Amino acid sequence: MTWHIIGAGSMGCLWTAQLLKAGMKATLLVREQRLRSLNIAHNIARPILTVDEWDGATHRYPIKLNSPESLTDSITHLLVCTKAQDAEAAVQSLAGQLSDQCQILLMQNGMGSQQAIARQFCSQTVWAASTTEGAWMKDALHVCHAGSGSTWVGPVDQEPDDSVWQALKGVLEQLPLDIQFTHQIEQKLWDKLAINCAINGLTALYDCRNGELLNSKERQQRLAALTEEVTQVRQSAGVPGSGNLLELVHQVCRDTAMNHSSTCMDARRGRDTELAFINGYLIEQAEKLGVETPANRRLMKALTELNIR
Ligand SMILES: NC(=O)c1ccc[n+]([C@@H]2O[C@H](COP(=O)([O-])OP(=O)(O)OC[C@H]3O[C@@H](n4cnc5c(N)ncnc54)[C@H](OP(=O)(O)O)[C@@H]3O)[C@@H](O)[C@H]2O)c1
Known part of the structure; x- marks a missing residue:
């Protein structure tokens, strides 16, 4: 073979x-x-x-x-x-x-x-x-x-x-x-998408390590807002969730505190990121399902203004 x-x-x-x-x-x-x-x-x-x-x-x-x-x-x-x-x-x-x-x-x-x-x-x-x-x-x-x-x-x-x-x-x-x-590969892809939606774009926006997303109240609030929207879209799409997503996102930030996400690294190198298939996909699904995603839209707009695509 x-x-x-x-x-x-x-x-x-x-x-x-x-x-x-x-x-x-x-x-x-x-x-x-x-x-x-x-x-x-x-x-x-x-x-x-x-x-x-x-x-x-x-x-x-x-x-x-x-x-x-x-x-x-x-x-x-x-x-x-x-x-x-x-x-x-x-x-x-x-x-x-x-x-x-x-x-x-x-x-x-x-x-x-x-x-x-x-x-x-x-x-x-x-x-x-x-x-x-x-x-x-x-x-x-x-x-x-x-x-x-x-x-x-x-x-x-x-x-x-x-x-x-x-x-x-x-x-x-x-x-x-x-x-x-x-x-249930779709569910597994959603599990990873959910975490990436919360962490990846924000680390590119703040140009920081994963752990640094927990450093300020403002960053934590943005993490929470993104996470809440992912949970709502996922529920509306009928894809079973696995536990408390915000707790999981905080855990990942702590466990990988010193890491730079692939999105942050791509942004630093001036390369195209995969965000269109992460937060972009979420926004697209939300539109089809009639769910509002203001935090994800605000994030994508802020990144576009920084020329991060
Ligand atoms: N690296 C990891 O640790 C990791 C972990 C989990 C998941 N992933 C996922 O795995 C996927 C691949 O990631 P990666 O880290 O391996 O990316 P990567 O190092 O950037 O490699 C992607 C390769 O694809 C090549 N390529 C693009 N279009 C092509 C085409 N039409 N024909 C031939 N080659 C083409 C690129 O070549 P050029 O450079 O010439 O464009 C590049 O060498 C991504 O979705 C990533 O998120 C990666």
């Missing part, structure tokens, strides 16, 4: 390494221009992927690199490791190569991109993952697996046959990661 992984960032490199470690074949797909620069930088027929594991070990894997434009293989297993705003275009760039039985596994944070892809690729089986694994790039094709976490995987907007379900489960269970399958 060969996996094709699109997106050679933190998640793409981490998962490619885990697939290779489990003895599977993997081809990492990058844009044509990046393929040329990587080939020049490595100047070798077989580039090396380096992973610094969270336990201190370093592993190196010879890998196969290609680009969607040059690929001629038929894809049976696709892992999509771009940011949410790039996911649909990335899968689209491979549309001609996807077999009808292709299993498409989406690793994106936030919501909306998974549903859009599931609608477009209804001949294939689309799965989404929600993960707490942590990784960052030290250099091109050199990833640091900063924290071991767990990953939930489940089908998006469809219920595959049991044989399809068992086949993918059997494959992913071979990886040296904690992976669990669920029929």
Whole structure:
């Protein structure tokens, strides 16, 4: 079995390494221009992927690199490791190569991109993952697996046959990661979305670490207002919640006090953030359900004024 992984960032490199470690074949797909620069930088027929594991070990894997434009293989297993705003275009760039039985596994944070892809690729089986694994790039094709976490995987907007379900489960269970399958992936995505809606945008606004959101009364009030709106939208959408969200958000701020959120880091680097698929998704759902979200709108407006998108 060969996996094709699109997106050679933190998640793409981490998962490619885990697939290779489990003895599977993997081809990492990058844009044509990046393929040329990587080939020049490595100047070798077989580039090396380096992973610094969270336990201190370093592993190196010879890998196969290609680009969607040059690929001629038929894809049976696709892992999509771009940011949410790039996911649909990335899968689209491979549309001609996807077999009808292709299993498409989406690793994106936030919501909306998974549903859009599931609608477009209804001949294939689309799965989404929600993960707490942590990784960052030290250099091109050199990833640091900063924290071991767990990953939930489940089908998006469809219920595959049991044989399809068992086949993918059997494959992913071979990886040296904690992976669990669920029929309620939407609920898992909402759990993460709810926390990200409260924390991520605010950390970009205040350009601060997660723990610093608890530093002042004003910040705590904004956290509470965002959290309250998420709870209302989630309830109106009929998605079961898991306990007191504000308590959970405070707990996450304390547990990850020294961390900068990915949104804060993207904003600092002048990159597009995934907020359109976090607070943006929430606002869109709220509109459909007739729920007011003034705190989320105020946050998005303030970020836009700072040129954070
Ligand atoms: N990193 C983590 O610890 C972590 C944890 C949990 C969840 N996630 C989620 O996982 C997803 C991926 O995150 P990440 O940290 O891996 O992001 P990342 O490091 O920015 O990597 C994304 C990669 O996708 C590539 N890409 C974008 N469009 C492409 C296309 N059309 N064809 C080929 N490559 C394309 C980008 O290439 P260019 O740079 O050339 O644009 C980049 O290398 C995000 O939704 C994130 O929220 C990440």
